[in-house]
Amino acid sequence: MSEELKAGCAPSECGTKPACAGCSHNHNEQADEPAKEPPKVRKVIGVVSGKGGVGKSLVAGELAVMLSRMGYRVGVLDADITGPSIPKMFGIREKAMGDGEHIFPAETENGVRVMSINLLLERDDSPVIWRGPVIAGAVKQFWEDVSWGELDVMVIDMPPGTGDVPLTVFQSIPLDGVVVVSTPQDLVGMIVRKAVNMASMMNIPVLGLIENMSYALCPDCGKRIELFGKSRIAQEAAELSLPVLAQLPFDPKAAQLCDEGAIETVDNPLMADAAAAVAGQVKL
Numbered sequence: 001m002s003e004e005l006k007a008g009c010a011p012s013e014c015g016t017k018p019a020c021a022g023c024s025h026n027h028n029e030q031a032d033e034p035a036k037e038p039p040k041v042r043k044v045i046g047v048v049s050g051k052g053g054v055g056k057s058l059v060a061g062e063l064a065v066m067l068s069r070m071g072y073r074v075g076v077l078d079a080d081i082t083g084p085s086i087p088k089m090f091g092i093r094e095k096a097m098g099d100g101e102h103i104f105p106a107e108t109e110n111g112v113r114v115m116s117i118n119l120l121l122e123r124d125d126s127p128v129i130w131r132g133p134v135i136a137g138a139v140k141q142f143w144e145d146v147s148w149g150e151l152d153v154m155v156i157d158m159p160p161g162t163g164d165v166p167l168t169v170f171q172s173i174p175l176d177g178v179v180v181v182s183t184p185q186d187l188v189g190m191i192v193r194k195a196v197n198m199a200s201m202m203n204i205p206v207l208g209l210i211e212n213m214s215y216a217l218c219p220d221c222g223k224r225i226e227l228f229g230k231s232r233i234a235q236e237a238a239e240l241s242l243p244v245l246a247q248l249p250f251d252p253k254a255a256q257l258c259d260e261g262a263i264e265t266v267d268n269p270l271m272a273d274a275a276a277a278v279a280g281q282v283k284l
Contacts, residue, residue: 036144036145038144038174039143039144039146039148039151039154040148040149040150040151041075041148041150041151041152041153041154042151042152042153042284043152043153043154043176043282043283043284044153044154044156044173044174044175044176045063045153045154045155045156045175045176045177045178045179045207045278045282046155046156046158046169046175046177046178046179046204047059047060047063047155047156047157047158047178047179047181048158048160048166048178048179048180048181048195048199049158049160049180049181049182049191049195050160050161050162050180050182050190050191050192050193050194050195051160051161051191052083052160052161053160053183054160054181054182054183054212054213055181055183055212055213055248056080056157056158056160056181056212057078057080057083057085057086057089057157058089058212058254058255058258059179059181059210059212059248059271060076060086060155060156060157061076061086061089061090061157061258061263062254062263062266062268062271063155063179063271063274063275063278064076064112064155065110065112065263065264065266065271066268066271066272066274066275066276067152067153067155067275067278067279067284068110068111068112068264069272070275070276070279072152072153072279072284073111073149073150073151073152073153074111074112074113074151074152074153074154074155075105075112075113075114075115075148075151075153075154075155076090076112076113076114076115076154076155076156076157077115077139077142077143077146077154077155077156077157078114078115078116078117078118078142078157079139079142079156079157079158079159079165079169080157080158080159080160081117081128081130081135081138081139081159081165082127082128082130082135082159083159084116084117084118086114086116086157087106087114087116087118087119087124088118088124088258088259088261089258089261089263090108090112090114090261090263090264091108091109091260091261091262091263092106092108092114092119092261094106094119095119095120096115096119096120101145102145102146102147103115103120103142103145103146103147104146104147105119105146105147105148106119108264109264110264112264113148113149113151115142115146115148117138132163132164132165133164135159135164135165136164136165136167136168137168139165139168139169140168140172140173143172143173152284153279153282153284156169156173156175158178162194162195162198166198167202170198170199170202170204171202175204176205176282177204177205177206177207177278177281177282178195178199178204178205178206178207179206179207179208179209179210179245179274179278180192180195180196180199180206180208180209180210180242181209181210181211181212182209182210182211182212182233182236183211183212183213183214183228184211184213184214184226184228184229184230184231184232184233185228185229189232189236192209192236192240193236193240196240196242205281206240206242207243207245207277207278207281207282208237208242208243208244208245208274208277208278208281209233209236209237209240209242209243209244209245210244210245210246210247210248210274211231211233211244211246211247211248212248213227213228213248213249213250214226214231214233214247214248214249215227215231215247215249215250216249216250217249217250227250231247233247243277245273245274245277245278246270246271246273246274247270248268248270248271251268253266254266254268
């Protein structure tokens, strides 16, 4: 199928129902198909958070950008199905295409390959009103059915929390490690531990913590202002025996560039250092 993909059926329904309009799969023949060859991706890194609203997608996008600047071939799998923001950050407007067997990811100006549910929907503001197993199935298909080509590293923007979709990613995609994103509030300490403990239970290495919205800098005097109170990330990291990869400030300029689809132009030395640390840990 060379035309734009249509949402004929929910992705995870393939193999369980008869063929439907707009879906290229013959559902009754799935059992006879050979096992799918896994994507040619050297390393897979998940960006996770125990709750929403911590800027996880921004961190995932910037991590991908910094790894790309280091010369690696990078892909981004947007697994945050109900809140996909990766395509907008990267300024991707065209929809994904397919040939009947594979879906082809979009590619940014600097060669980062991206797959997101918003690249399959006719309208970017269409809500995805699916139950957990269907969403989990869609993420699994993004891994198995997308023609990623050869990549050095894939960054997965995980959905927040510890429910069906993170569990599916942990169980079905060979993660080499996860980065946990948090903010400075006291409540987040407990949430961070939930995410870290889930990864540990699934035998996924935790590469470190990134604290987002850690502070703001006064535009007049440059004074550091801790809007959410004093950071506890160093204490949390010590208790969990994990490194702090970065403490990121509020950055209105970066937020504006993301809104404009220009995340690849963001200048963030702190994230560059974090990306180098992650690359070293997974031995890229």
